[in-house]
Every structure is written in C-alpha cells, then in structure tokens.
Amino acid sequence: MKSLKKIFVLCLLLQFVACSDFLEEKAYSILRPDSIEDNESSAKMMIDGALSTIGGDLYFQWGIWHRVTNFDGDYETGPDWGMKELGTGNWQSYGDMYRLWQGPYLLAERATSAISTIDGMSFDRAKQNHYMGQAYFLRAWAYFNLVQGYGGVPIFRQTVVQGAEPQQPRASVQETYDFIVSDLKRAESLMFSKADAEANTLARGAAQALLAKVYLTMASGALTGAEVTVKGGPAVIPVGGPNDPDEVIAEPATVTFTKNVVAGHESMDALAYFDSARVKARELIDSEEYDLFPTYADVWKKENRFQVEHIWSLHSIANDAVFRNVVSHEFAGSYKTTTGDELQGAVYGMRIHWYELFEDNDQRITEGVNHRWYQWGAWRMYPLKDTARRHEVDPPYGWTPDDEALTNTGAMRAILRKFEGVSDRNTENSDFAYPFLRFADVLLVYAEAENEVNGPTTEAYGALDRVRTRSSATAALSMTKQQFRSFVLEERARELALEGGRRWDLLRWGIYLQVMNAVDVDENNVIKRREEKHLLFPLPLGELNANKNLGGPNNGQNPGW
Structure with missing residues (x-):
C-alpha cells in the first residue's frame, strides 16, 4: 500500500489553474479507493487529508483566506499599500483571488471521495457514519464559501474519478443552497455529539451551527422592504479654507437603509428560513454542549483552544512548512x-x-x-x-x-x-487557531432569527445579552423589531471582528453597496467605494477558459467582470 501521508503531502503541494482542470487532469491528487485499507485509521486519514486543505496553500498557508474574507468591509482597515487590490475592490488584479475558488473545490473533492470510500468500509458502522458526517460537513462548508462569494456554482456530487463530468454548468443560487442544506442535514444525522466525538475534532454541533447560519443567510437575503440602521458614513470631514485645507476624523453617522433582495434569493421564503435558523440555533443552545467562556479574554487564551465556546477552529502548527499561518x-x-x-x-x-x-x-x-x-x-x-x-x-x-x-x-x-x-x-x-464557528455566533444567529419571526422577545434579548454581558456591556434596552435587527448586526461587528464575517453580513442583508459607498474613503485612504459588480467575486480566468459549460453572458463570468 502507498504511504497515505506521502499522498496527502503531494495533495497539499499541488496548485491548480482551474476547478475543471484539476478535477479532470489531476485525479491522482485525491486518495483513490484502491490506495487505502479497509479500517478506521484510513477513514480518519481521509478526513484529516480533507481538513489539511484548509491549512494549506489554497487557504491559510500564505494568508489568503483571512485576507480575502476580511479586507472588504466597512470597518476593516490598514495602510493603503497593505490593503492593495483586496481592500480597494480591484480584485481581478489580486493574484491569489483565484485560490478562494480552487480551495473550496479541492476541499469538496476530497470530502466527496471520503464519503463514498468510507461508506464501502466494514469497520464499526457508527464510526463510519461519523467520519462520513464530517466529510458531508466539510463539503457543505466549501460550497457555502463558494455560493457566498460567487453566487450559483458548478456542483460535483461525485468526483471525476467516480465518473463525474468535469465541465459542469453553474447551478442556480437556490440549487446550490439546497445542496448545502442537504449535506448539512446528513452531517447532523451521522456525526457523533461533542461528548462522544474524539476531543478537538468536528462533532454534530458544527453541522447544527453551520446549518443555522446557512438558513439565516438565505432568509436575510430574501427579505423584502426591511430597514437596517448602520453606524458609519464618511470617515473624515473637511475643515479650513481653500488656501489651508485640512480634515478631521468624523464621528460615525447613524444611517438607515432599505435593504435590497440578494440576487438568487428572490423565490426563497424569508420567514420560513428565519424560522429554520431559529429552531436549529435553539437546538444547539438547548443541548448545552457549548457555552461562553466567563470573560472575553478567556476566549483567546492558547490553553482554551477547541474548548467549550469553540465549535470549529483551524488546526495549525507554528513554523511548519505547510500548516503555519501569518x-x-x-x-x-x-x-x-x-x-x-x-x-x-x-x-x-x-x-x-x-x-x-x-x-x-x-x-x-x-x-x-x-x-x-x-x-x-x-x-x-x-x-x-x-x-x-x-x-x-x-x-x-x-x-x-x-x-x-x-x-x-x-x-x-x-x-x-x-x-x-x-x-x-x-x-x-x-x-x-482561526475560529470558523463560535458559540457566541450561534447566540447572535438565534437572536436575529427569533426577532424576525416573533419580534424582540424575551428569548431574543436573552441570547443577545449573554454575549453582551459576558464582556461587561450593559444589557440591551427595549427596542422595536427594526432597532433590534440593526443592533444585532452591530453586535456581530463588535463580537466577531476580523473573523471573516462582516462582508457576508452586509451582503446577506442587501446593504453592502449602500454602507460601503457611504464611507467612500476611510481615514487611512483605503477606497471603500463599490459598484454592482462587487456583489460577487470574479470567476478565475482559467476556469472560464477550461469550463465551456458555464453558460450565460460573458462566458459565465459574474456581472461587471
């Protein structure tokens, strides 16, 4: 039998030009069923191999994921020379942007291979299910990244080695979300609870937390006519006369926007999905498998990694050639x-x-x-x-x-x-250990969804205030539904800063363009102005050239690019 570790190291070192290219021409980059043994160790190795994608060169090794997901927001900043193309919206000039397409597809490919291979093994069935559940979860997370960034995308239900056509057409946004939800429901039904799973590994709560976030994203994107208030506006105001111009930092302005429906969400039932998000988040909260740390500082202590509040985080190794991060x-x-x-x-x-x-x-x-x-x-x-x-x-x-x-x-x-x-x-x-899912996020998902379904109830305030009072902030005061909605969005900005969510929050609420353009240019001269095309990332040129079945105008490229 070939060395599994050598095969996975080979996987991590491969870099690809386009999704369909590597799925078709580099099938050797995934574990093939005839290269592994029928035992639990091999199943675990397949899951570890899929997870290793996230720590590798297509996600974190060179700082790609945390930059792409954080630099494009109203509150994030840095020097203009550091924010570069990502912070200014000039994304086609950013050389690593294509990796946010390739990384999820490689992760999904490895997860899909793991699902079918582990399903054919003969060790303890409950453990087989748990490993398959993790693979379903990882595939769903990969496609969730893709649909948020690119809209509807090609879906691979099988690997190319298993016979899938490498040049798939783009699915609709609804079809892509349906696929994600289906995978997460399977993951939830198959995975062990946190108490029964191996320490510091994926468990059922991760599937529940991500499913709640997916439902919330679908719901808020589909909601019509809602108003959202944001504290932002111009970063500086001019002072002085024409011969002695100057500027000072502006106080944040309170501005209310009427949201837009997110493209592809038009036929979705917003209230139904808000209710699904509410129910799923409540299930996880009531399970009492997760909780908040006593203080905010406790969340980030090295010794508290992967503990009670951290549902899913990045595993990394300092100064390792592959699994380090910056x-x-x-x-x-x-x-x-x-x-x-x-x-x-x-x-x-x-x-x-x-x-x-x-x-x-x-x-x-x-x-x-x-x-x-x-x-x-x-x-x-x-x-x-x-x-x-x-x-x-x-x-x-x-x-x-x-x-x-x-x-x-x-x-x-x-x-x-x-x-x-x-x-x-x-x-x-x-x-x-970059946090992908925290219990604080689940509480805020529940507060937001409960408010949209039932108004600002005692339960909604309770979830919100658990997050606030843990950090010595005062409990939230009485609010209307619109005020509560806006306050939770603001609380997410406070609690989850630089955890990769602000751009997605503005997008799913249909206020991204309004909020960014209200800032215009920030205090560090980072351009925040955005156009309609910035609602989606540009597809990699290599993918457009390789996949002739993408269809649509401009050879399948997203609008404006």
Missing part, C-alpha cells in the same frame, strides 16, 4: 527577536468608527484592543481621541506623556488582541 503576525503583531519588545506586523485592524460602537467598559475594547506597544522606535498609544489622558496622574493602559498617537495615514487602526494567543510571538509563521 494571521497573528498580520492582525496582532509578532516581536522582533533582536529587541524582544518591538512589535512588527500588526498591519491590519479595525477603523475608528468600529471602536466607537462600544461602551467604555466593554471588555472587547478594554481587554480586546492593544492600547500601548513599542513600534518604529517609539511607544505608541491608541486611540487618538484619548491623547490628552496621557498626562493624567494615573493614565489608563500605562500610557506616558511621551507616548505617540498614531496619526499618519495607514497607521490609525485598532489592533485586536484576540489574535495574540499563539505558541511563539517571536515568529511571523505562527499557529493561530
């Missing part, structure tokens, strides 16, 4: 080994308008934001608005009168401490 270096910073205390990296963070969403005592800024660090030869402080407090008798955060506030373009950002929990902060290539 998330912590880019979002929280690493230390120069020559000095031991000078921060490097920490290039990307959150805008001032995001910081202004919080109450003063909220742990998500008091503990969750870096307020003082040594960088570029001086001690720095954040936020700019508190520079006068450096001179207090007992200034907060250890500030001194000599600390410098960040005022130069590109430097004004809140550095989030949630990304500090790694094994070694003296390396850029670290082991941050």
